[in-house]
Amino acid sequence: MMTVTEAFVDSIALNAAAAKNGRDLVKKNSFAALNQSEDGTLLFGACKGSGKEPYRCSADFAKPESPVYRCSCPSRQFPCKHVLGLLYAYAQGRAFENAAVPDDIAEKREKAEKREEKREEKRQAEAEGAAEGAAPRKKTNKAALAKKIAAQLEGVELARKLALQIAQGGIASVDAAMVRLLERQMKELGSYYVPGLASSAESLVSLLRRAEGREAVYTEAMDQLTALYALLKRSANYLNARLADPEQGPDAATVLEERIGHAWQLAELREHGRAAKDAELAQLAFYSYADEARGEYVDEGLWLTLQDGAVVRTVTYRPFRAAKYIKEEDSFFQVAEAKELFAYPGGLNPRVRWEESRMRELTTGDIGRIAASALTSLAEGLKLVKNELKNPLALKRPALLLRARRLTAVDGGGYALEDEQGGRLALGDLGGALPPTAGLLELLAPGQLADVAVLVMFGHDLDAGRLTAQPLSIVTGEEIVRLTY
Structure with missing residues (x-):
């Protein structure tokens, strides 16, 4: 059985409230019984509930990498507080009595083993077929695919007209009435299998929805509008190519499919x-x-x-x-x-x-x-980041682990990262969703500022026309110092 610690239980709780409720059950001695199987792979118990009968909960570690949690309570949160309480009790060293595996769990285990055997047989058959060059390939329903792509192309055109309305009228002319019109048009995108495009359009309109400080969002709104237009253009070209050649599979090399709205299945990722x-x-x-x-x-x-x-x-x-x-x-x-x-x-x-x-x-x-994995050349890292940011579909805030000879205070306040070649990178905060961290560097000890690796997130400061780099964590020879967690 895997080691069950309080940190592990915290990690599987749905949220902090669920973890607290689970801990409270242990504190209140709510468990009428705490048991474990002879081989230690199953923890199970009875916990007092609101009814006459206690709730029967269990944690099954027959497959340590994929534990199974069960409970007879009606909660829709899973794992529920009773399962969490059971695990906290074990992690805290409460006494668990050895007992036989309950019949219902033994039966469920047997069914799970049979399902796993069938899956394994299928995987082996596919592997053998691939080795022989005859791996079975799911047949494409060309008619259904063509119908879906045609609908997506209609959605792309609708989103293009929406973006064009904003561009032709100018961002400054987007008032409350225009925002309401755009919102009605965006709702129509839900019928065209392009949820990714709809989210990008909604993000832009959400930015324009701000009635106060409109001037402050001009640059960001223009950047989003440009990125949206590039996404729509590439989407149209890509979908037209797939419509012309239905045998052409989805693009697994770029983020385009996901940005349009495709939800990748694990089997697809494995296949690619x-x-x-x-x-x-x-x-x-x-x-x-x-x-x-x-x-x-x-x-x-x-x-x-x-x-x-x-x-x-x-x-x-x-x-x-x-x-x-x-x-x-x-x-x-x-x-x-x-x-x-x-x-x-x-x-x-x-x-x-x-x-x-x-x-x-x-x-x-x-x-x-x-x-040891950190990039030792700041120039090389900056080149990677700039190439990434040139792609309008790429992540707007890429991160790199950089080697720093030292993090040094600079005149006027703040810090800079200096690499072994003497290259320097000013550090600051990106803002937005990311909490500020640059100001925390002055709280660190000298040994945490020299000969370290630094996880840095980059962003393009559109108004200043330069890169901003924010430190997120520092790796010394003995510890990881997190600046955001």
């Missing part, structure tokens, strides 16, 4: 070679924000893959209406051992995801590997 076995990841930074335009909370983590030193992202979207039922991500201080790591199409910092994982403690050896 965007999956890696047994990956290890360490989180370097984490932050959350509310995206009012999309109507959702966004939890974003920046990680480093220990195998190849790439900086990647995890992103969780929690719609406002359903936020309490979706797991709220948080800072992660261990190493995640992903059985299979999936990478979405992207540039410098592709979004990644995994389904099954275990966690282990971060060691000084891991920290050394992280520090």
Whole structure:
């Protein structure tokens, strides 16, 4: 069985309130029974509830990388507070009595094993077919695909007219009445299978919706309008090419499909070679924000893959209406051992995801590997960032892990990163969703400012016409100092 710690239980709780409720159950001695199987792979118990009968909850670690949580309570939050309480009790050293696995769980285990056997047989058959050069390929329904692409092209044209209205009238002329008209037009985009384009248009209109300080958003609005127009142009060219050649598969090399609105399935990513076995990841930074335009909370983590030193992202979207039922991500201080790591199409910092994982403690050896992954040349890093930002579809705020000979205070306040070649990079705050961190550097000890690796997020300051670089974390030889978490 995997090691169950309080940090692990915190990591699987949907939100802070669920974790607190689980801890409270332990404090109040709400568990009438606490049991574990002889082999230690199953924890189960009975917890007092609002009715006469206690709730039966369990945590099944037959597959440590993919635990199964069960409870007889009616809660739609999962894992519920009873399962969390059961795990907190175990992590805190409460006494668990050995007992036989309940019949209903034994039956569910047996069914799960049979399903896994069938999946494994299917995977082996596909692998054998691929080795023989005859891997079965899902047949494309050309008529259905052509109908969908035609609808998407209509959506692209509708969004293009919307952008053209704004451009022809000028951003300054967009008043409250114009915003209402644009909002009505955007609602129509929901019928054309282009949710990504609709979100981009909504983000622009949301910016223009600000009645006060309109001058302050001119530059940003113009940048968004330019990016939207470029996205629409590329989308139209791409969709027309797919319509002409239905056998042409989706573009798995760029973010275009996702920006149009395609939701990549894990099987698709695996088919396109965007999956890696047994990956290890360490989180370097984490932050959350509310995206009012999309109507959702966004939890974003920046990680480093220990195998190849790439900086990647995890992103969780929690719609406002359903936020309490979706797991709220948080800072992660261990190493995640992903059985299979999936990478979405992207540039410098592709979004990644995994389904099954275990966690282990971060060691000084891991920290050394992280520090050794940093780019030693600031000039090389800036070149990568500038090439990324030239692409209108790329991530607007890419991140790099840079080696710093030192972080030094500069005249007039603030700090600069200096590399081994003497190159210097001024550090500041990007603003927006990212909390300020540059001012925290003055609180660090001298040993945390010399011969370190620094995770830096870049942004293009449109008004000043230059790059802004914000420090997010500092990696010394022994620790990771997080400036945002």
